[in-house]
Amino acid sequence: MDAIRIGALAPLSRPGWAEAGRQLVAGLALGVRDANAAGGVPLELVVRDTAADPQRAAAAVDELASLGVAALAGEYHSVVARTVAARADALGLPYLCSSAVLDALTDGPTDVVARIAPAQSRGWRLFADHLRSSGHDRVAIVAQPSVYWASGTRILREHLEAVVELDPAAVCDGLVDSGATALLLLVGYPEPAVPIVRAVRSDPRLAGVLIGAPAGQPELPEWAELLGAEGAAVPFLRYLPEQLDPLGKRVEAELNGPSFVAYEGYDTATVLAAMLRSGGSWADIAVDGSRGRITFSRVPGISVWQWAWPPIQVVDRDPAAPDRFRVLRSG
Numbered sequence: 494m495d496a497i498r499i500g501a502l503a504p505l506s507r508p509g510w511a512e513a514g515r516q517l518v519a520g521l522a523l524g525v526r527d528a529n530a531a532g533g534v535p536l537e538l539v540v541r542d543t544a545a546d547p548q549r550a551a552a553a554v555d556e557l558a559s560l561g562v563a564a565l566a567g568e569y570h571s572v573v574a575r576t577v578a579a580r581a582d583a584l585g586l587p588y589l590c591s592s593a594v595l596d597a598l599t600d601g602p603t604d605v606v607a608r609i610a611p612a613q614s615r616g617w618r619l620f621a622d623h624l625r626s627s628g629h630d631r632v633a634i635v636a637q638p639s640v641y642w643a644s645g646t647r648i649l650r651e652h653l654e655a656v657v658e659l660d661p662a663a664v665c666d667g668l669v670d671s672g673a674t675a676l677l678l679l680v681g682y683p684e685p686a687v688p689i690v691r692a693v694r695s696d697p698r699l700a701g702v703l704i705g706a707p708a709g710q711p712e713l714p715e716w717a718e719l720l721g722a723e724g725a726a727v728p729f730l731r732y733l734p735e736q737l738d739p740l741g742k743r744v745e746a747e748l749n750g751p752s753f754v755a756y757e758g759y760d761t762a763t764v765l766a767a768m769l770r771s772g773g774s775w776a777d778i779a780v781d782g783s784r785g786r787i788t789f790s791r792v793p794g795i796s797v798w799q800w801a802w803p804p805i806q807v808v809d810r811d812p813a814a815p816d817r818f819r820v821l822r823s824g
Contacts, residue, residue, distance in 0.1 A: 496534070497537070498561060499538055499564050499769075500562035501521050501538050502568045503517045503518050503540065503543065503568065504569055506542055509543060516713070517757065518540055521538060521759070521761060521762045522538060522762075523748060524763050527762075528762060541557065545573055551577070554577055554581060555580070564587040565581050570641075578598050578606045582599060582605045589606075591757045595640065595641055604775070606798070607789050609761050610732065610803065611802050612794075612795055613641075615805065615824075616730045616805050618651075619822065620707045621648065622652065622824075623728065625653060626822075629653075629674050629675040632673050633668050635664050636680065645707065659671065659676075674702060677704075678705070679707075687719050690723055690727070703728075704727045705727060709753070712729060712753060714816075717810060721815060722815060725812040728808065729809065733756065734804040735823055740781060741784060744783045760782035763782050804823070806822065806823050808821060
């Protein structure tokens, strides 16, 4: 029996967030393994590294299509996922995006592309609500040029009283002058996010300033390894329920305490196994994933088929034990 091949895309080398890419592939691989163990037409994962490069990703999509994959899966970086989605749509090749949250994943409506991750507008609005309820109406941001960071800035401006943009070369002085009580990192990782955290934490003028990272940089172990206690109490978004069900706990045990990105990968493989084996469409999907029941629908303002919605949390690392997470808000 010939295997159904799934093309998996992930950032596995710099300048991509390689640790997130490895987590994503680990989740995908476990999902494929479990689907094969349950029986049915076998699935085979064919992995390609995007390195966070849209052109490299587009070439990988063309290569995977020439290899006869039945669908595409994965990707973490939103700018890269947009390129993958556009190329997949042009080829008519089903693509299930695992982790990229940019609302405008495609320029127009498509039946080819679906997404497991929540839309950025939903998660970042919850993050803004948490800041506001914690007394941070005036926040400063340091942002790099990107459609993803620009979209995040726009969402924050819509939901907070004042958002001040700082020069990345003079963050500490700009933060003092701004009067903001929180600084949000809308930048790449580890550079320049880690040096900025160290600079702010070491500046006595900024002892009371909250640092936040809505894109989720503190989720992965490397953050704690690089920053230690300096990286604690930095709220971020992750996409997990407060309590995992038995399937989620088994995935957690199998992957030895994975990040939310690995769960997204596992759920992606679970959905694709069901769809490809049945010959159905995104609208026909109803499966139990590692974080709950997954179905897809058309959501106003979202051009792709969307799981509405995965669980969302605002979380930080506990200053008393930076390897332990604290759930600050759920939505």
